[in-house]
C-alpha cells in the first residue's frame with residue numbers, strides 16, 4: 001500500500017538522508033510534503049526532485065522568494081511557523097517525520113498525534129519536554145510513535161523479540177564522549193577544544209558538547225521512558241565507545257537482544273518508515289571481522305553528574321524535564337562562547353532544577369513558559385556575579 005510521508009526539516013542532515021532513503025524505497029513511498037526554515041535553495045531542489053504536493057517555509061521572510069523559485073510547480077506553499085501544523089494535519093499524511101531543531105516541531109507533532117498518524121521523531125526535544133503529552137495523545141487516537149534516534153530504534157527493534165511485559169531491562173549504549181575515562185578531578189580542567197572533539201560521530205557543536213557531558217544520554221533516558229512507557233528503574237546506560245551496538249533489551253529469562261550496525265542514521269530512518277517490514281536499502285553493511293573488539297564499561301555518575309540527574313528527571317517527569325533541557329541549552333551556549341567552564345554546565349542545570357518547582361499535567365504554553373524561564377535563569381545567575389563559575 002502506498003505510504004505518504006511528510007518531512008519537517010527536510011533540508012537538515014536527517015531530512016536529506018530521509019529523502020535518500022525514501023528514493024531508494026521505490027514507488028510505494030511518496031513524499032507528500034516538505035518543510036524547511038530558511039534554506040530555500042535546497043528546498044527548491046528537493047521540490048524539483050521529489051515533487052511534493054505541499055511545502056512549508058517557516059521563516060516568513062522567505063515567503064516571496066520561495067514562491068518565485070518554485071511557484072510555477074503544481075504545489076501548495078504554506079508560510080510561517082503554522083505551516084508545519086497545517087502539514088501535520090493533512091488527511092493524506094500517513095507518516096510524519098520530524099527532524100526540526102529544538103522544540104519548534106512540537107505543535108505539529110501534537111497535532112499529528114491527535115490525528116492518529118505515525119510519528120517518526122528524530123530529534124530529542126519533543127520527547128524530552130513533552131513525552132507524556134505525546135504518549136497520551138497517541139494512545140487516545142490510536143496513532144504511534146516510532147523512534148529515529150539510533151539508540152531508541154535499536155531498543156524498538158530488539159523489543160520485537162519478546163512481549164513488553166517480558167522486558168527485564170533496557171540498556172542504552174553511549175559512546176561516552178572524549179572524557180569517558182576521566183576522574184572528577186581531571187574533568188575540572190577540560191577545555192572547549194577538547195570538548196569539541198568527538199571520537200565517532202561528526203555532529204554540530206551543541207550535540208558534540210552534549211555528548212562530552214553525557215547530557216545527550218540523559219535526554220535519551222528521558223526519551224526512552226516516554227517512548228516505551230517504561231519505569232525508569234528498568235532503564236540503564238552502558239558505555240560502548242565503538243558505537244556498533246546501538247542498544248540492547250534484556251528479557252526476564254536472561255536473554256539480551258542487541259541491534260548492531262554501522263553508525264549511519266539511514267537505517268533507523270528506514271525502519272521507522274517501513275516497520276513492521278524490513279526491506280533492502282542504502283545502508284552500508286557491517287562486517288564483524290572488520291570490527292574486531294567491542295568494549296563496554298559502566299559510566300561514572302560522579303563524573304557525569306548530568307547523566308545522574310537525567311535519571312532523576314525521568315523519574316520526576318512534568319516540567320522538570322523542560323528545565324533540564326532548556327538550562328542545558330543555555331549553559332552550552334555560554335560554554336561555546338567561552339564564558340563558562342565545562343564543569344559549570346551541569347552546575348547551571350542543577351541551579352535551575354533547584355529553583356524550579358515541578359508541575360505535572362501542564363499545557364503546551366506552560367511548557368514553553370518554563371522553557372524561557374530556565375533560559376533566563378541561566379543568564380541571571382551568571383550576571384548576578386557568580387564568579388565562582390569561571
Ligand code: MG
Nearest residue numbers: 149150151220
Ligand atoms: Mg542517539
